[in-house]
Amino acid sequence: MIPNAVASTGPYAGLWSHLKSMDHALERALRITNTGKLTELDKDRLQALIEFLQGSLPTPPDSSEEADDLFFRRQTTEPDYSGAIDLQQEVHNVHAFEEWSKPSRKSFEINVRRLIKAIEEVLGESTSNTLLPGMRQKEIPRTEFEVLRAILQSLLAETETALY
Numbered sequence: 001m002i003p004n005a006v007a008s009t010g011p012y013a014g015l016w017s018h019l020k021s022m023d024h025a026l027e028r029a030l031r032i033t034n035t036g037k038l039t040e041l042d043k044d045r046l047q048a049l050i051e052f053l054q055g056s057l058p059t060p061p062d063s064s065e066e067a068d069d070l071f072f073r074r075q076t077t078e079p080d081y082s083g084a085i086d087l088q089q090e091v092h093n094v095h096a097f098e099e100w101s102k103p104s105r106k107s108f109e110i111n112v113r114r115l116i117k118a119i120e121e122v123l124g125e126s127t128s129n130t131l132l133p134g135m136r137q138k139e140i141p142r143t144e145f146e147v148l149r150a151i152l153q154s155l156l157a158e159t160e161t162a163l164y
Contacts, residue, residue: 096150
């Protein structure tokens with residue numbers, strides 16, 4: 001976003017832009033038939049979504065993953081917005097997430113990890129298919145991506161409200 005526009009719209013403008021870019025990537029992913037048609041921008045935004053979701057999960061205090069995660073976050077150029085939103089509280093207002101997670105009766109953390117895994121599989125599949133173009137490409141996990149999109153759209157609505 002243009003710095004003057006961010007200044008004039010308030011402190012949530014960066015968060016809104018970040019969420020919106022991930023939402024657009026999910027929208028485009030849902031329009032294609034397989035992982036081989038993802039653009040580099042879409043892959044980048046889906047990776048940002050993974051990081052956003054991972055930031056909302058609790059981590060054990062003595063975890064070596066936490067040290068690696070802190071090192072990674074220092075290297076990234078994107079701000080970390082995961083602390084700005086209590087995702088666990090927010091997803092309880094998202095009907096699609098509740099309907100998707102209800103049959104499994106698993107915890108919030110396990111369900112979010114399932115969503116992360118779906119994105120990681122898509123990103124892994126799209127990378128491997130570019131190396132071997134003749135291989136059959138995997139389909140986009142529509143249910144999980146629709147749930148993710150519903151979560152993002154709910155967060156976008158909350159952020160838009162905070163903007164004004």
